[in-house]
Amino acid sequence: MGFKLQALCFSIFSCFFHKLCSAMDTISANQSIRDPGTLVSKGQKFKLGFFTPVNSTYRYVGIMYNIPVMTVIWVANRENPLNDANGTLLISGDGNLVILNGQKQMLWSSNVSNSIPNLSTQLLDTGNLVLQDNSNGNIVWESFLHASDSFVENMKLFTDLTTNKKNFLTSWRSPSDPAPGRFTSTIEPLEIPQYFVWLDNSPYWRSGPWDGQVFIGIPMMKSFHRAGLELVNDNQGYASMKFKYFNSSTLYIELNASGALQQMFRDDKTGDWTLTWSSISSECDVYAKCGPFGSCNAQDRPICSCLPGFEPKNDREWSGGNWTTGCLRRAPVLECGKNSSVGEVRKEDVFLRLETVKVPDRLSWLPSLEPECRSKCLDNCSCLAYSYHDGIGCMQWTESLIDVQKFSSGGTDLYIRLADSEIGNIKKKDRKAIIAAAVLVPVLIIVPLCTYFLWKYRAGRKQSAIRGAEKDPLNRNVYGVKLEELPFLEFETLSKATDSFDLHNKIGQGGFGPVYKGMLANGQEIAVKRLARSSNQGVVELMNEVEVISKLQHRNLVRLLGCCVEREENILVYEYMPNGSLDGYLFDSHGKGFLDWRQRVIIIEGICRGLLYLHRDSRLRIIHRDLKTSNILLDEELNSKISDFGMARIFGGKEDQANTTRVVGTYGYMAPEYALHGRFSEKSDVFSFGVLLLEIVSGRRNASFQYDEQTPSLIGYAWKLWNEGKIVELMDPLVHDLPTEKEIARYANVGLLCVEEIAKDRPSISTILSMLSNEISELPRPRQPAFTLNQRSPEIEKTPIKYSLNDISSTIIEGR
Numbered sequence: 003m004g005f006k007l008q009a010l011c012f013s014i015f016s017c018f019f020h021k022l023c024s025a026m027d028t029i030s031a032n033q034s035i036r037d038p039g040t041l042v043s044k045g046q047k048f049k050l051g052f053f054t055p056v057n058s059t060y061r062y063v064g065i066m067y068n069i070p071v072m073t074v075i076w077v078a079n080r081e082n083p084l085n086d087a088n089g090t091l092l093i094s095g096d097g098n099l100v101i102l103n104g105q106k107q108m109l110w111s112s113n114v115s116n117s118i119p120n121l122s123t124q125l126l127d128t129g130n131l132v133l134q135d136n137s138n139g140n141i142v143w144e145s146f147l148h149a150s151d152s153f154v155e156n157m158k159l160f161t162d163l164t165t166n167k168k169n170f171l172t173s174w175r176s177p178s179d180p181a182p183g184r185f186t187s188t189i190e191p192l193e194i195p196q197y198f199v200w201l202d203n204s205p206y207w208r209s210g211p212w213d214g215q216v217f218i219g220i221p222m223m224k225s226f227h228r229a230g231l232e233l234v235n236d237n238q239g240y241a242s243m244k245f246k247y248f249n250s251s252t253l254y255i256e257l258n259a260s261g262a263l264q265q266m267f268r269d270d271k272t273g274d275w276t277l278t279w280s281s282i283s284s285e286c287d288v289y290a291k292c293g294p295f296g297s298c299n300a301q302d303r304p305i306c307s308c309l310p311g312f313e314p315k316n317d318r319e320w321s322g323g324n325w326t327t328g329c330l331r332r333a334p335v336l337e338c339g340k341n342s343s344v345g346e347v348r349k350e351d352v353f354l355r356l357e358t359v360k361v362p363d364r365l366s367w368l369p370s371l372e373p374e375c376r377s378k379c380l381d382n383c384s385c386l387a388y389s390y391h392d393g394i395g396c397m398q399w400t401e402s403l404i405d406v407q408k409f410s411s412g413g414t415d416l417y418i419r420l421a422d423s424e425i426g427n428i429k430k431k432d433r434k435a436i437i438a439a440a441v442l443v444p445v446l447i448i449v450p451l452c453t454y455f456l457w458k459y460r461a462g463r464k465q466s467a468i469r470g471a472e473k474d475p476l477n478r479n480v481y482g483v484k485l486e487e488l489p490f491l492e493f494e495t496l497s498k499a500t501d502s503f504d505l506h507n508k509i510g511q512g513g514f515g516p517v518y519k520g521m522l523a524n525g526q527e528i529a530v531k532r533l534a535r536s537s538n539q540g541v542v543e544l545m546n547e548v549e550v551i552s553k554l555q556h557r558n559l560v561r562l563l564g565c566c567v568e569r570e571e572n573i574l575v576y577e578y579m580p581n582g583s584l585d586g587y588l589f590d591s592h593g594k595g596f597l598d599w600r601q602r603v604i605i606i607e608g609i610c611r612g613l614l615y616l617h618r619d620s621r622l623r624i625i626h627r628d629l630k631t632s633n634i635l636l637d638e639e640l641n642s643k644i645s646d647f648g649m650a651r652i653f654g655g656k657e658d659q660a661n662t663t664r665v666v667g668t669y670g671y672m673a674p675e676y677a678l679h680g681r682f683s684e685k686s687d688v689f690s691f692g693v694l695l696l697e698i699v700s701g702r703r704n705a706s707f708q709y710d711e712q713t714p715s716l717i718g719y720a721w722k723l724w725n726e727g728k729i730v731e732l733m734d735p736l737v738h739d740l741p742t743e744k745e746i747a748r749y750a751n752v753g754l755l756c757v758e759e760i761a762k763d764r765p766s767i768s769t770i771l772s773m774l775s776n777e778i779s780e781l782p783r784p785r786q787p788a789f790t791l792n793q794r795s796p797e798i799e800k801t802p803i804k805y806s807l808n809d810i811s812s813t814i815i816e817g818r
């Protein structure tokens with residue numbers, strides 16, 4: 003990047019008598035800018051003018067940041083430079099923005115056909131140069147839709163296969179020549195989108211698949227808010243990508259002349275750009291460096307090796323350092339579970355797990371859960387490997403395994419298929435990663451797992467259901483299929499891990515019992531939920547929770563690691579979340595920490611994505627029924643995870659609503675139709691989400707809220723402010739990075755739509771996600787929400803409700 007920035011000709015600053023040099027952002031017809039004139043955007047963020055690249059004598063017209071360090075983000079006449087300083091930029095008689103040289107020859111034109119009489123050109127504060135119709139403001143042409151080599155905030159890159167339109171980056175030919183170089187980069191609207199850099203027409207770099215929040219082949223992109231990209235893929239050939247959270251002109255990505263994407267970040271104080279990420283940080287990042295069935299590890303020497311079970315196709319070339327020929331399978335024919343012709347019995351193929359890798363290119367996606375993903379791969383003889391990743395689901399490969407890279411962390415697990423006979427040849431250290439592919443129990447039958455284990459346990463405790471569980475109780479990836487071997491832990495182990503359930507280790511109180519922090523002998527931290535011994539009602543919920551949660555895998559759902567049913571004890575073991583639950587941050591000013599607005603936005607989005615997965619993507623259609631701040635846990639990076647599935651219900655087939663006689667939930671979060679009539683659906687979760695959203699925005703609890711006589715709830719207060727046009731006052735006053743009034747209004751608007759009285763009027767979670775991310779800009783006006791009136795519905799008052807005002811879920815002994 004360096005050269006291009008620093009050594010540009012600074013002459014455009016020297017602006018003497020020219021009238022148009024004063025900072026203006028617009029030129030209209032019959033006006034022009036002559037070299038060295040400039041346009042400067044209203045907020046002074048960007049400027050447009052003539053420049054000369056380093057070691058060049060030519061002049062170009064470009065858009066650059068309006069800062070001392072020259073940073074060009076867009077060039078008009080890339081292919082036709084001016085060879086003197088007599089250039090002019092103006093709107094021509096044919097309604098186009100054009101560049102003329104001293105001889106009035108046209109070197110560049112925006113080249114749109116239009117017959118609009120009254121046009122003007124404006125440089126916006128986003129860095130976008132627009133040509134617009136003055137009579138109605140319509141944009142006729144804009145530089146953001148004709149990207150050069152830089153991807154800036156507020157800009158959108160896209161590929162639309164149906165119209166064959168694309169907006170993509172093209173590198174400069176060299177740091178001194180802005181002409182289009184050999185590298186381009188595009189977003190590819192595959193089933194699972196990926197971002198590519200191309201060298202001519204061959205792939206040069208690949209991001210790995212998008213999992214809804216990050217590209218999983220970029221280990222640095224750990225948490226989606228860091229890089230903050232938003233990607234839309236409509237599965238019909240359109241995909242687009244833009245920055246999500248930044249709006250400060252301090253970040254952009256450049257495709258440089260040697261084909262590397264470089265993310266540059268500008269420090270507001272020093273004003274310097276620093277390189278915060280580069281797509282090519284080692285040779286391994288170059289596409290297919292090690293050829294088909296090879297794997298690249300930047301930490302190894304040599305960097306290339308063959309995947310286990312494979313050997314170099316051409317030993318001489320391979321050792322000569324030309325790895326692109328790749329590798330071949332050592333046991334030439336995969337047994338593929340078939341018996342050989344002589345009738346000799348052969349074993350089924352096995353899968354070898356490779357951890358933390360960039361998965362190969364050319365994947366196919368299947369709508370399957372993990373155990374199914376494995377068995378489908380096993381059943382399909384052309385399936386070479388599979389992987390199951392949160393947020394993507396089941397990926398399989400059939401052609402070849404190309405562009406595999408081993409990371410030291412990040413990436414995902416890849417399971418490659420090998421003939422059983424290969425096991426002996428695999429290096430000892432890899433052998434533990436081999437898993438039998440056979441599926442012993444029909445995994446799709448929805449049987450409460452603990453029932454299965456309980457039976458197995460009671461039938462013969464001594465033949466422990468989990469071999470090796472004593473040594474490494476939670477290492478469940480070692481043998482067999484995940485669903486089967488959700489570990490069944492011994493009470494002893496858990497008691498030891500929690501110091502005999504010492505009060506000091508108690509970290510919370512769930513709906514049906516206390517939760518303790520614990521540490522296993524191997525150092526792994528766990529959260530242990532011990533269902534109250536007395537509460538018989540808990541067992542149903544326990545089974546339910548195990549059944550539900552063991553099938554779910556998503557970044558925004560807390561993970562169940564095991565269970566224990568022993569000595570009248572019912573215990574669930576989860577991953578431990580060091581930062582506890584959301585209520586501690588929101589409502590307790592001396593609490594664990596404080597959340598600024600950007601963090602709150604991330605938390606809200608996380609909850610939304612978790613819910614979307616439950617309602618739609620997990621294919622089980624699950625209603626959580628007890629969403630509330632104390633059930634939202636936070637990981638170290640403050641990503642939110644939904645927990646406590648004790649009350650969740652799974653819907654099958656077309657069913658989308660159910661009646662229950664056992665109304666469970668938490669006061670303050672329950673939708674009216676559920677509290678009153680026991681009817682629950684996705685929309686009752688949406689109601690709870692709406693309450694949560696308002697609580698996160700305002701930092702106040704709905705249930706214990708008291709503003710005045712007339713407004714006994716946070717919902718009522720929000721509604722009151724909304725109608726008085728003072729919705730900004732809803733914002734938690736402690737937040738320092740205040741969002742714009744518009745943004746506050748958007749969040750409140752969505753929150754109020756979610757808590758509407760009539761369930762079917764509330765938006766679905768996927769709509770909410772689009773509303774929050776601004777994809778839907780015109781939001782419907784909310785109607786009067788439920789529970790805003792002072793007098794609670796008389797029906798509720800008659801029922802013997804055992805609500806507790808703290809946050810513990812209660813059962814209402816009622817039904818219809």
Ligand SMILES: *[C@@H]1O[C@H](CO)[C@@H](O)[C@H](O)[C@H]1NC(C)=O
Nearest residue numbers: 030031032033119120121136
């Ligand atoms: C530009 O100049 C021409 C001739 O002088 C005039 O007819 C036309 O109206 C002008 N256009 C604008 C937008 O001022």
Ligand SMILES: *[C@@H]1O[C@H](CO)[C@@H](O)[C@H](O)[C@H]1NC(C)=O
Nearest residue numbers: 005006009056057176177178
């Ligand atoms: C510009 O030219 C000088 C002298 O030839 C050379 O040292 C320098 O590397 C060149 N810079 C670029 C960016 O090409």
Ligand SMILES: *[C@@H]1O[C@H](CO)[C@@H](O)[C@H](O)[C@H]1NC(C)=O
Nearest residue numbers: 086087088089103104105106
């Ligand atoms: C172009 O500019 C140069 C000085 O940079 C001047 O000498 C020359 O006459 C100009 N040519 C035209 C056609 O205006």
Ligand SMILES: *[C@@H]1O[C@H](CO)[C@@H](O)[C@H](O)[C@H]1NC(C)=O
Nearest residue numbers: 108109110111112113114115
């Ligand atoms: C202008 O656009 C037309 C089609 O839209 C194309 O054929 C022509 O080559 C373009 N001209 C230039 C100078 O780019």
Ligand SMILES: *[C@@H]1O[C@H](CO)[C@@H](O)[C@H](O)[C@H]1NC(C)=O
Nearest residue numbers: 030119120121135136137138
């Ligand atoms: C062009 O539009 C601007 C803004 O609407 C107006 O002020 C101006 O008079 C118009 N000029 C012509 C020539 O129509």
Ligand SMILES: *[C@@H]1O[C@H](CO)[C@@H](O)[C@H](O)[C@H]1NC(C)=O
Nearest residue numbers: 127128156246247248249776
């Ligand atoms: C970013 O800023 C621009 C103008 O400054 C504004 O139009 C745009 O809506 C902002 N985007 C977001 C996401 O806030």
Ligand SMILES: *[C@@H]1O[C@H](CO)[C@@H](O)[C@H](O)[C@H]1NC(C)=O
Nearest residue numbers: 003258259260262264280282
């Ligand atoms: C492009 O970026 C890569 C990686 O950051 C760097 O090694 C290379 O020198 C850059 N190339 C140019 C021409 O700036």
Ligand SMILES: *[C@@H]1O[C@H](CO)[C@@H](O)[C@H](O)[C@H]1NC(C)=O
Nearest residue numbers: 316319322323324325326327
């Ligand atoms: C590596 O081998 C391939 C295929 O034999 C050949 O096309 C390529 O040019 C070789 N590359 C190098 C750097 O020798």
Ligand SMILES: *[C@@H]1O[C@H](CO)[C@@H](O)[C@H](O)[C@H]1NC(C)=O
Nearest residue numbers: 339340341342345346347348
């Ligand atoms: C392989 O042979 C065994 C023993 O004859 C038989 O039980 C098994 O079903 C055969 N498997 C296949 C896939 O044909």
Ligand SMILES: *[C@@H]1O[C@H](CO)[C@@H](O)[C@H](O)[C@H]1NC(C)=O
Nearest residue numbers: 366381382383384385398400
């Ligand atoms: C095997 O998988 C590939 C890719 O998913 C698919 O195209 C093919 O139809 C499958 N074959 C069988 C027999 O299922």
Ligand SMILES: *[C@@H]1O[C@H](CO)[C@@H](O)[C@H](O)[C@H]1NC(C)=O
Nearest residue numbers: 580581594595596637638640
């Ligand atoms: C979250 O937990 C981590 C690890 O315990 C801690 O370092 C960090 O400060 C916590 N974050 C906040 C915002 O409290």
Ligand SMILES: *[C@@H]1O[C@H](CO)[C@@H](O)[C@H](O)[C@H]1NC(C)=O
Nearest residue numbers: 657659660661662679681818
């Ligand atoms: C639930 O009850 C209502 C009336 O009480 C009835 O109309 C509806 O069909 C019932 N729904 C289901 C799924 O049973």
